[in-house]
Amino acid sequence: MNKMVSIVTPFYNEADGIDLYFESLLPLLEKMEYDYEVVCVDDGSRDTTFAQLEDWNRKDDHIKVIKLSRNFGKEAALTAGLDYCQGDAAIPIDADLQDNPALFPQMIAQWEAGFDVVLMQRKSRDESWFKRSSAKLFYRFINRLSNGGVPENVGDFRLMDRKVINTIRKLNEKSRFMKGLLSWPGFKTTTIVYDRPNRAVGTPKQSLKNLFKLAFTGIFAFSSFPLRVWTFIGLLITSGSGVFAIFLVTKKFLYNAAPPGYLSLMVVLLFLNGMLMINQGLIGEYISRIFDEVKARPIYVVDQIRKSKADDE
Numbered sequence: 266m267n268k269m270v271s272i273v274t275p276f277y278n279e280a281d282g283i284d285l286y287f288e289s290l291l292p293l294l295e296k297m298e299y300d301y302e303v304v305c306v307d308d309g310s311r312d313t314t315f316a317q318l319e320d321w322n323r324k325d326d327h328i329k330v331i332k333l334s335r336n337f338g339k340e341a342a343l344t345a346g347l348d349y350c351q352g353d354a355a356i357p358i359d360a361d362l363q364d365n366p367a368l369f370p371q372m373i374a375q376w377e378a379g380f381d382v383v384l385m386q387r388k389s390r391d392e393s394w395f396k397r398s399s400a401k402l403f404y405r406f407i408n409r410l411s412n413g414g415v416p417e418n419v420g421d422f423r424l425m426d427r428k429v430i431n432t433i434r435k436l437n438e439k440s441r442f443m444k445g446l447l448s449w450p451g452f453k454t455t456t457i458v459y460d461r462p463n464r465a466v467g468t469p470k471q472s473l474k475n476l477f478k479l480a481f482t483g484i485f486a487f488s489s490f491p492l493r494v495w496t497f498i499g500l501l502i503t504s505g506s507g508v509f510a511i512f513l514v515t516k517k518f519l520y521n522a523a524p525p526g527y528l529s530l531m532v533v534l535l536f537l538n539g540m541l542m543i544n545q546g547l548i549g550e551y552i553s554r555i556f557d558e559v560k561a562r563p564i565y566v567v568d569q570i571r572k573s574k575a576d577d578e
C-alpha cells in the first residue's frame with residue numbers, strides 16, 4: 266500500500282479562489298506516487314465557499330469537506346483539519362496559494378529521508394513594511410520568552426509525520442497559537458527556505474486585530490514570564506525605596522532638611538499604582554485563559570462532512 270499524504274486547508278470566504286486552488290493543487294498531487302487526500306475545512310464562510318467545495322467533492326473523490334457550524338478562526342479550522350485527516354503525513358496550506366504547492370515533492374523527499382517535520386521558512390516577506398517588522402519583533406520577543414520554541418518566518422505551511430500529528434492532537438488547550446503548538450512536539454526537524462508570494466486572489470481574511478490577538482495568545486499561552494517578572498520589579502522597587510528612605514532620614518538628621526513632601530509622594534504614588542494596575546491586567550490575561558480552559562468548550566463544532574475515498578476504505 267502507498268503512503269498517504271493529507272493536504273489540510275482552512276477556507277473562510279474564499280469563493281473567488283477555490284477553483285484556482287484546486288486547479289493548481291490537484292495536477293501536482295496526481296503526479297506524485299503517493300495516495301493523497303485534500304481535507305478542506307469551511308470555517309463558517311458566508312459566501313458560496315461551501316457549495317463550491319461540495320461541487321469539487323463530487324468531482325474528485327480525494328477531496329473531503331468539513332463544514333464548521335460557524336466561523337471559529339483559522340487556528341480552530343486548522344485543528345479540525347488535522348483531527349479529520351488520515352494521511353501518514355499532513356501538510357497544512359492556506360487557500361490563497363501563498364504556500365506554493367509546487368514545493369510538495371521537495372518536502373516529501375525530506376520526509377522520506379527520515380525527517381518527521383519539514384519546516385518551510387520564508388526567505389522574503391513580500392508584505393508591507395509594518396507587517397514585516399512587527400512579525401520580526403514578535404518572533405524575537407516570543408523566542409526570548411519561550412526558549413526558542415517558535416521558529417522565525419515559519420508559518421503553518423510545513424510537513425508533519427503522523428507521529429507529530431498525533432502528538433499535536435493531544436494538545437487540546439483552548440487558547441490556540443498554532444505556530445507554537447505545531448512546534449511543541451519537536452521530533453526530527455529540517456528546514457527548507459522558500460519565497461513566499463502575495464495572495465493570488467481576494468483580500469486577507471485575517472484582520473490586523475486578529476493578528477494582534479493571536480500574537481498575545483502566543484505570548485500568554487507559551488510563557489509565564491510576564492507573571493514572574495513582577496516579582497523582580499517588586500523586589501527592585503522595594504530595595505530602591507529602602508535606599509531612598511535611608512537617604513531621607515540621614516538628610517533629616519544631618520542637615521535638618523525635611524524632604525519636599527507633596528510632589529515626591531504624588532510621583533511615587535502614581536508610579537506604583539500604575540505598576541499595580543499593569544500587573545492586575547497581566548494576571549487577568551492569564552485568569553481569562555484559565556477560565557477558557559476550565560470551561561473546556563470544544564475548539565470547533567462540525568456541522569456537516571462530505572467524505573472522501575479514504576473514509577470508505
Ligand code: UDP
Pocket residue numbers: 274275276277278279308336337338339342358359360361363464468469470471
Ligand atoms: N481563514 C480561516 N478562518 C478565518 C480567517 C482565515 O479559515 O477566520 C483561512 C483563510 O481562508 C486562508 C488562511 O486561513 O486559507 C489564511 O488566511 P489569510 O490569507 O487571510 O491570512 P494570512 O495569509 O494573513 O495569514
Ligand code: MG
Pocket residue numbers: 359361363464469
Ligand atoms: Mg494569506
